[in-house]
Amino acid sequence: MNTKQSQTLLAVLLAGGTTLSAQNAATPAAAATNDAASEIGLQQVVETHDGLSASAGYQFQFLYRDNPFYVDAPPTNAAKSRIMVHTFMGAVSLNDADSNNFFTDNTLGVLYQQVRYQEDLLKGFDYDTTSAFYKANINKQLGEWQPSIGIGYTKIKIDPVSIDVFDGFFPYLALTKIYPKENNSQFIAALKTSYGLTDIKGTSTDENRLDSWTTTATVGQHYSINSQIGLKSNCHADYSYFGEGSNSGRGDFLIGAGTSLYYMINKYLVADVFADYSKRFSNEDIYEYDNWDAGVKIGAMIQF
Amino acid sequence: MALFFVVVFPSFAQDNGDTQVAPWKLVTLVEDPVEKDGEYVRHKKDNIPLAPGKVATIGGGSRLEFAGLGGEILRVGHNSEFSPISDGTLEFRKGSFLLHIPKGGKPHKLVSPGVHVDLEAEGTFLGEAMPLGGLKLIPLVGKGIVKFEETATSHGLTPGQVEFFLPEGKRPPSVEVYLPLLVASCPLINAFEEELPEMDKLIHRARIQAKLVKRRTGAFVYDAVDEKNVRFLVPTAKDKEVEAEPRFRIPKLRNLFKKTSEPED
Numbered sequence: 001m002n003t004k005q006s007q008t009l010l011a012v013l014l015a016g017g018t019t020l021s022a023q024n025a026a027t028p029a030a031a032a033t034n035d036a037a038s039e040i041g042l043q044q045v046v047e048t049h050d051g052l053s054a055s056a057g058y059q060f061q062f063l064y065r066d067n068p069f070y071v072d073a074p075p076t077n078a079a080k081s082r083i084m085v086h087t088f089m090g091a092v093s094l095n096d097a098d099s100n101n102f103f104t105d106n107t108l109g110v111l112y113q114q115v116r117y118q119e120d121l122l123k124g125f126d127y128d129t130t131s132a133f134y135k136a137n138i139n140k141q142l143g144e145w146q147p148s149i150g151i152g153y154t155k156i157k158i159d160p161v162s163i164d165v166f167d168g169f170f171p172y173l174a175l176t177k178i179y180p181k182e183n184n185s186q187f188i189a190a191l192k193t194s195y196g197l198t199d200i201k202g203t204s205t206d207e208n209r210l211d212s213w214t215t216t217a218t219v220g221q222h223y224s225i226n227s228q229i230g231l232k233s234n235c236h237a238d239y240s241y242f243g244e245g246s247n248s249g250r251g252d253f254l255i256g257a258g259t260s261l262y263y264m265i266n267k268y269l270v271a272d273v274f275a276d277y278s279k280r281f282s283n284e285d286i287y288e289y290d291n292w293d294a295g296v297k298i299g300a301m302i303q304f
Numbered sequence: 305m306a307l308f309f310v311v312v313f314p315s316f317a318q319d320n321g322d323t324q325v326a327p328w329k330l331v332t333l334v335e336d337p338v339e340k341d342g343e344y345v346r347h348k349k350d351n352i353p354l355a356p357g358k359v360a361t362i363g364g365g366s367r368l369e370f371a372g373l374g375g376e377i378l379r380v381g382h383n384s385e386f387s388p389i390s391d392g393t394l395e396f397r398k399g400s401f402l403l404h405i406p407k408g409g410k411p412h413k414l415v416s417p418g419v420h421v422d423l424e425a426e427g428t429f430l431g432e433a434m435p436l437g438g439l440k441l442i443p444l445v446g447k448g449i450v451k452f453e454e455t456a457t458s459h460g461l462t463p464g465q466v467e468f469f470l471p472e473g474k475r476p477p478s479v480e481v482y483l484p485l486l487v488a489s490c491p492l493i494n495a496f497e498e499e500l501p502e503m504d505k506l507i508h509r510a511r512i513q514a515k516l517v518k519r520r521t522g523a524f525v526y527d528a529v530d531e532k533n534v535r536f537l538v539p540t541a542k543d544k545e546v547e548a549e550p551r552f553r554i555p556k557l558r559n560l561f562k563k564t565s566e567p568e569d
Contacts, residue, residue, distance in 0.1 A: 047480070047518045
């Protein structure tokens with residue numbers, strides 16, 4: 001906003017029907033002549049929290065998955081499935097305002113997800129995922145890119161038999177660039193590289209064969225149709241290199257794209273209709289696949 | 305054409321002319337765009353000295369940037385009168401300013417109609433000589449204290465908190481304002497080609513505040529008239545569209561607005 005625009009804004013605020021608080025108001029004439037006020041910017045009064053802030057949420061998804069086991073052969077109809085997903089999440093942000101800290105925007109979060117197949121033949125594969133993460137921004141921008149670091153932890157348990165089958169730590173480095181909003185549309189780009197330190201449970205050998213370097217490039221767009229309805233779309237490309245055990249030398253290239261039409265029911269509730277496609281190429285054919293997901297989701301989020 | 309001129313007001317402190325080292329040197333003149341939505345017209349100046357006691361009077365379409373001896377940056381806005389009474393004393397008869405004091409910088413005395421304050425701080429501050437007298441001070445980044453000479457009291461400074469200092473020692477309550485909007489709409493920050501030294505910290509501070517906002521009111525700070533009365537501008541609902549999402553010049557700052565909800569009544 002240049003000065004003329006801010007002056008115009010002030011003038012509009014003062015002219016077309018602007019009212020001033022009865023007891024505590026400047027006269028419009030006085031304000032209009034106070035050029036200094038617009039020179040130091042618009043001073044909108046706010047109320048703020050102190051320190052920690054927290055959020056908690058729940059999301060329900062009902063989706064159709066074309067290839068639930070991500071296999072390279074075309075899935076039979078029996079293998080295709082409707083899936084119900086329940087996700088519970090919570091996060092705490094420290095909101096450290098000290099600009100001298102090297103790490104800022106420190107956030108801790110947890111997530112618990114239940115995946116439930118809706119086909120009788122597949123119910124034995126229901127599983128639960130427990131995740132935790134820490135992320136922080138590095139207090140130094142690289143041009144217009146914001147660097148950040150983090151680490152995630154994920155554990156997967158097969159539900160019907162309550163057996164842990166996998167866990168892993170995933171430290172990462174990322175760069176994010178948020179483009180200016182233009183015409184109700186905003187783009188975000190991100191680069192991320194992470195290393196997975198994994199453990200496949202129940203095996204005494206080859207348990208870390210899923211250890212891998214993964215580097216991901218993502219571009220996303222958020223288009224607001226109005227204040228309640230919008231479209232979120234993204235596409236990504238990932239390359240993973242595996243260096244351990246029987247997977248040593250394996251390289252996967254995964255591409256994906258998705259879109260979601262959302263409706264903000266109110267401040268706390270949002271509903272989506274979505275579709276995602278992903279396809280993996282690999283130097284070992286058996287790891288290739290393609291898959292469609294499509295469905296609806298409804299989520300609730302509250303901030304403290 | 306440059307819309308500013310430098311004149312000497314006889315009522316000011318002693319004019320030592322060119323024999324004394326000028327504490328402030330003019331480095332940039334910024335003129336408003338000639339056309340609507342045009343670009344600012346920026347002129348580099350060759351460190352033109354402003355000697356103690358002289359007054360820089362800035363017209364309605366211009367802003368000036370001065371460099372201080374200790375690495376300070378002073379930007380003075382439209383329709384302002386600024387005079388460096390001495391090395392560490394700055395008088396603002398009217399108008400607005402932005403003052404950046406680097407780490408370890410010396411204290412500065414700020415003088416506006418009826419008010420003297422000592423700013424013992426480092427960081428970046430916005431200020432305004434209020435129309436009815438007194439000084440409005442808005443810390444953006446940094447830390448320190450301000451001593452109010454009229455009452456011999458000291459006050460801590462918090463980024464985003466508007467502080468008022470009125471004649472006769474009156475101190476109205478401070479008010480917290482929304483930093484993303486303030487920064488994005490402030491020509492003393494945006495109109496100049498050179499980015500402020502602490503711009504990254506300022507953006508960071510604004511982002512943190514945006515995350516902590518419980519409520520953006522519909523009121524905008526105007527000035528303060530006595531110890532109990534701060535005056536606000538309150539647009540009506542029909543102006544909400546104008547208020548909510550003005551267009552901004554700094555790309556980095558545009559993103560801050562998606563972090564919070566729209567202003568509430």
